[in-house]
Amino acid sequence: MKTPMIATLAAALLAGPALAQTADVSGRLVLYTSQPNQDAQRTVDAFNAVYPNVTVDWIRDGTTQVMARLEAEFAAGSPQPDVLLIADTVVMEGLEAQGRLLAYPEADVSAYDPALMDPERHYFSTKLITTGIIYNTSAPFVPESWSDLLRPEAQGQIAMPSPLASGAATIHMVALTSHPDLGWAYYEGLAAQGTNPQGGNGGVYNAVAGGEQMFGMVVDFLPIREIPNGAPVGFVFPEEGVSAVTEPVAILSTAQNVPAAKAFVDFLISPEGQQLAADMGYLPAHPAITAPAGFPAMDTIQLLEFDPAKALENAEEYRLRFVEIFGG
C-alpha cells in the first residue's frame, strides 16, 4: 500500500507543468514490443508528443521472436532495449527472476487493481487482453459459458490456441484449470470433444472466421475489431469470467536511458496513455477509462483469478499435464 500523500504528489507531478518535467528527458530510447505495427507507431507518436526530445527506436515482432532475440542478446552479453512492452506477466516474472528488470517503485499505480501490478514494481500492466469465446455466426448455438463448449453440438467444432505456442493460452489454461467449477476436468472434457489445440490466437480466429470450426477460445480484440468490418463471428465474455494478458511494460536493468524509460512507463500508465489503449481498441487496465466500442462495460467483465509468480513456478508441470491430455 502506498501512502495517499505520495500518490497525490506523483499525480500532481504528472499532471503538473509537463514541460518542466520533460526538459531533462531526452536521448535515444530503444523499445521492443509485440504490439501490432500500427499500434506501436501510435504509442510512440503519442509518447513523442509529450516528450519531443526522446528519439524512440522501436522493434515490433511476435512475442516469440522478441524473446528469442532478447535471449540471444543476453547470451552475447549486450541486451539492446531500454524498455519492453510485451506479452504477459509470466514472461516478466521470468525476466525478473533472472534479475533482468529494473524496479521502479516510484511509479504511480494507485488507481489500479493491485492484482495487475507487480508488488516489487518491476513491471506494469498496460491493458487487458482477455480470452473469451468466439463463435461463427452459422454456429448451432451461441455459447454463454465456458462449460457450454462441452455440449454435444460443439463436438469437433472447437479451435483453441496451444499453450505450447501462445503466452495468452498458457495464462488461460492456468486460470481456467484453477477455477473451482472447471479445473483440469474441463480441459479433459475439451479433449474428449475432439479439440485440437493449434498455434496461436491468429490461427484460431482464422479457423472460426473461415468456418473450419464453429467455436474457439481467442483474445478479445481480434473479433471485436473485425466484427464492424462484417466478419461472420461473434464474441462472448463467458459467465465464469475471462483470463487476461496485460501486455506489461518493464525497464531492463541494463537500460542505457533510465530517465526516458521511466517517462515511457509513466506515460503508458497515465490516464492519457490508458485512453490511447482504449482508442486503439483495447480494454484499458485503468478502471476510470471507458472501454472502447464493442466491449461490455468494464464492471461487468469478470476476471478469473491468476497469480503470475505461481504460474511461472509451476509452468513445467502445467505444460506436461497439458501434453498428457492433448498429446502435445
Add this chain to the structure above:
Amino acid sequence: MLVPLGLMLRQGLMVNGLPSIEPLQGALGNRSVARALWNSLDSAAVSASLSLMLGAGLALIVGLTNLRRKAVFTFLILIPMMIPPHVTAIAWAQALGPSSPLLGAVGLAPPLGSPHPLYGRGGVVALLAVQHMPLVFLVVLAALRALPREIAEAARVSGAGTARLLAKIILPLLIPSLLAAYALAFVSALGNFGIPALLGIPGRYTTLPVLIWQRLSSFGPSMLADVAVMSALMALIAIALVLVQSRLSARSRAALIGPPQPPLRLELGRARPLAEVAMILLLLVILGLPLVALIGTALVPTYGVALTPQTLTLANFEQVLFRQSVTARAFLNSTIAAGVAALVLAGLGALLARATFGASGPQRGIGQAVSTLAETAYAIPGIVISIAFILTFLRPLPLIGVSLYNTLTLIVLAYLCAFFAVALKPVSAACLQLDPALDEAARVAGAGWGLRMGRIFLPLVAPAAAAGGMLVFLTAYNEITVSALLWSSGTETIGTVIYNYENGGYTVLAAAMSTVTVVATVTLMALLDLLGRRLPSGVVPWRL
C-alpha cells in the same frame, strides 16, 4: 559463416566446457524430438521425390520438346517458389477449406465445421512438393541446356527412338543433376518452417523446425541450448546427405565437351496439344488455385467474409501500397539484399567450382568441405541462423569497432551464409559434367588462368551459375525466417512485413501484401527478361 554456426552449436554441444555428444543422445531419447525427427525425414524424403518427378518431368517437356510458348510456361512454373511458404500454406488452406469461394461456387466445399483436408501429413508433403518443384525444374533445365546436341543427334542418326534416346542417353547424363536437385529439394523441405507450421501443427504432425520454434517460444535460459542441439541434429542430416550425394554423383559422372546450346526439339506430333493442355491444367491447380484464393482474400474487408460485388474492396491494397511506408522500404530492402546475395553467391559458386574443378588432393578436399558447410547452413532453420548471427555480430567487430547489428549488411551476410548451398548446387552439378580436356587443351595452347576462366570455364558454367543466382534471389526475396530476428525499423524485409501483418491478425493485409509481392516479382522477372537479351545463351532460364 563458420563463426556464427560454431558459436551456435557451442551453446548446445558443450558440457562443462568440453564438446560432448551427450546432449544429442539426450535429445534423441526424448519422445517428441524423435517423433519430429522421423516426421522431418519422412516429409522431406517423400516431398522431394514428388518434387523430383514433377520438376524433372516438366523440365524434360520444356527442355526437350517442341512445346509452344515455352518461355511463358517456364515463367509460370517458377512462380510457386516466389510466394513465401507460409503464404502458400494460407492460400491453400483457404482454397480448400470450408469457406473456399472457389469450391463453394461449384458446390464442392467441405461442410462448415469439417476438418480441413490439408491438415496433417498429406497436406504438408503435397505443399512442400509444390513449393520445391521449381528448384528441381531449374536445376534440371540448366543441366539439359548443357547437354550437347551432338550426342542426341548421333543417337537419332543411329536410329534411336525418343524413348530410347531418353532412357539411354539423356537420363544417364542427367543423373548427377537429378541427384543434386533431389538433395536440394530434400534439404529445402527439411528446413521449411512455414508449411509444417500452418498445416502440420493442427494435424499433429510436428517437424524439427516447428519443434525448434515451439522450444523458442518456451523462453527461459535453457532455450538456446535446446535449440542448438536440435539444429545440430539437422546439420548432421544435411552432412550425411551431402556425403551420400557426392558418393553417388562420383559414380555416375560423365564428361561432356561443348558449350551450352539451344535445347533439343523432339517432335511431340499429335501429343503436343495434349501435353500443352496437361501443363495448363497442372499450372491452374498448383498456381491458379492458391493465387485466386490469395487475391480473393485480399479483396474482402475482413477474413471470412464471402467475396461478392458488394463486399469487394480495394482498401487493403490502398492500405498496403499507399498508407504504409514500410511496404516500399521492404521491397527496396529485399530487392537489394536478395540481389546482392544472388550476385555474390553466383560468383562465389563459379569460383569455388573452378577451384575444385579438375583439382585433386587438398584443393578438392577444401572444396568438398566448403560445400558440405554450405549445405549444413542451408539445412539449419533460418531462425537459428538469425540467433547465431546475433550471437556473433551484436558486439562491435574487432579491429574496426563497428557493429553490424540492425543493418541491412547483416541480413545480406546471413543470406550469404544460409543460401550458399542453393547457388552451389547447379554449378557443381554442371561442373561434374565438364571434361577437363578443354581446360588442359587451352593450357597447352598457352592460355593463362584468367583467359581460361573467361573463355572456357565461365561460358560453360554460366547458365548453371545464373540459375543458382536466380534460385538464391527467389529464395531470399521472400524468405521470412533468416531475417526474422535480424530486421529492425528501417531494414524490414518483405517476408517479415507479411509475417507481421499475419501475426497481428491482419490476414487480409497479409494477403494484399503477398499479392503485391507476386506482382512485383513477375515485374522483376520481366526486367530480367529485357536484360537477358544481352546475356549469354541460357543465363535467363525462360529465354530459350
